[in-house]
Amino acid sequence: MSSLLQGVNLYLIGMMGVGKTTVGRLLAKQLAYGFVDTDDVIAQAAGKFINQIFDEEGEAAFRQLESDVLSQVCAFTKLTIATGGGIVLRRENWSYLHHGLIVWLDAPVEVIYSRLADDTTRPLLQDSDPQEKLRSLLEQRQPLYAQADIRIAIAQEETPEQIATRVIEAIPSVLKKPVSH
Numbered sequence: 001m002s003s004l005l006q007g008v009n010l011y012l013i014g015m016m017g018v019g020k021t022t023v024g025r026l027l028a029k030q031l032a033y034g035f036v037d038t039d040d041v042i043a044q045a046a047g048k049f050i051n052q053i054f055d056e057e058g059e060a061a062f063r064q065l066e067s068d069v070l071s072q073v074c075a076f077t078k079l080t081i082a083t084g085g086g087i088v089l090r091r092e093n094w095s096y097l098h099h100g101l102i103v104w105l106d107a108p109v110e111v112i113y114s115r116l117a118d119d120t121t122r123p124l125l126q127d128s129d130p131q132e133k134l135r136s137l138l139e140q141r142q143p144l145y146a147q148a149d150i151r152i153a154i155a156q157e158e159t160p161e162q163i164a165t166r167v168i169e170a171i172p173s174v175l176k177k178p179v180s181h
């Protein structure tokens with residue numbers, strides 16, 4: 001499969017908590033690719049947790065850092081890149097994402113909520129009604145996520161390993177066939 005991909009990067013997009021980081025690591029291993037998590041790169045570069053950046057500098061500053069990181073990452077090849085859930089919001093990010101194959105991990109709000117109910121590290125979920133907040137974020141973002149090359153619909157009981165396998169199985173259907181002469 002990695003030879004079929006010819007070094008093209010895989011970008012995982014989707015809602016917070018859907019498993020981009022978890023599945024991304026597995027995919028990188030299976031493809032013998034490097035792994036990058038844009039949230040981790042931002043946190044390391046800033047020397048702060050993501051929620052601290054949101055608190056102290058605001059969401060707009062975070063989004064700028066996110067675009068900066070993405071623009072740098074897309075200059076490399078053979079990477080699986082787990083993005084932040086809001087990467088799809090800025091139009092300029094799509095020009096970077098389209099350097100590679102874009103995979104949307106899509107799970108129902110109930111599945112995501114069951115994973116993140118006790119989580120305090122996602123700033124946008126520090127809300128009086130986090131499940132409703134997830135619902136409205138997904139409604140707003142769904143048309144953007146839908147621009148991905150591949151959509152993987154995830155069920156509650158699916159393990160990260162099973163999801164990674166489904167991503168790998170879906171790749172050939174979207175790769176351009178070599179031109180035969």
Ligand SMILES: Nc1ncnc2c1ncn2[C@@H]1O[C@H](COP(=O)(O)OP(=O)(O)OP(=O)(O)O)[C@@H](O)[C@H]1O
Binds near residue numbers: 014083
């Ligand atoms: N298929 C799965 N089954 C059960 N738990 C999972 C699965 N995938 C991820 N998780 C768990 O859900 C939580 C969120 O996963 P993860 O951090 O990979 O999501 P994410 O999409 O990267 O979120 P964010 O956009 O906030 O970075 C973690 O605790 C992870 O262990």
Ligand SMILES: O=C(O)C1=C[C@@H](O)[C@@H](O)[C@H](O)C1
Binds near residue numbers: 015016050086087124
């Ligand atoms: O969905 C979002 O907007 C976010 C998701 C996380 O990956 C982080 O990038 C941050 O918490 C914002």
Ligand SMILES: [Mg+2]
Binds near residue numbers: 020021037039082083
């Ligand atoms: Mg993540």
